[in-house]
Amino acid sequence: MEVFVQNQQVHDFFKRGGASNRQDRDGLIGQVTCNVFEPNEDLRLALCHTIKCLVDSIMRMNAAGILEPYYLELIMALQTSLKDPFPEVKIAASHRLAQLLRIPQFELGAKYFATGLARAVLPNCRNRNTAVVVAAMD
Numbered sequence: 828m829e830v831f832v833q834n835q836q837v838h839d840f841f842k843r844g845g846a847s848n849r850q851d852r853d854g855l856i857g858q859v860t861c862n863v864f865e866p867n868e869d870l871r872l873a874l875c876h877t878i879k880c881l882v883d884s885i886m887r888m889n890a891a892g893i894l895e896p897y898y899l900e901l902i903m904a905l906q907t908s909l910k911d912p913f914p915e916v917k918i919a920a921s922h923r924l925a926q927l928l929r930i931p932q933f934e935l936g937a938k939y940f941a942t943g944l945a946r947a948v949l950p951n952c953r954n955r956n957t958a959v960v961v962a963a964m965d
Contacts, residue, residue: 831942868913875908875919882927891932901927902940909947914956921951921962 832838878901885893894901905927908920924944928937951963 831946868911868916871908871911871913871916872919874904875916875923878905878923879919879926882923882930886930891930894933898933898936902944906940906944906947909951914954914959917951917954917959918962921948921959921965924948925965 882894882901885891902924905920905924908916909924911917911920927933928944948963951959954960954963
């Protein structure tokens with residue numbers, strides 16, 4: 828089983844039964860927080876819905892190549908929305924990422940983001956809101 832760790836020595840110590848802090852929670856007190864530059868959560872949610880409408884209309888026209896120059900920006904915008912404190916934004920971003928990564932033309936490009944996206948979605952898998960956890964597992 829392939830396990831991605833930041834510090835191999837601490838991970839080996841943990842495998843031998845030693846007590847250590849979880850790497851995803853190391854140095855944090857309480858929940859994972861992030862700086863939100865847009866204070867209005869409705870606008871952040873509208874960004875996710877705008878990306879959904881964009882991707883849906885492009886796929887309806889069978890013109891996925893139009894999104895290629897913007898693929899990196901779409902992935903990064905949705906990945907930053909995964910750490911939003913508003914749970915509906917997390918859910919919408921998870922659904923949009925799943926939708927974007929399932930486009931067959933972008934499967935080769937998606938593998939470059941796999942590790943980073945997995946690390947970004949991991950805190951959502953431990954969220955207290957069940958809808959966030961279900962969306963993250965999608």
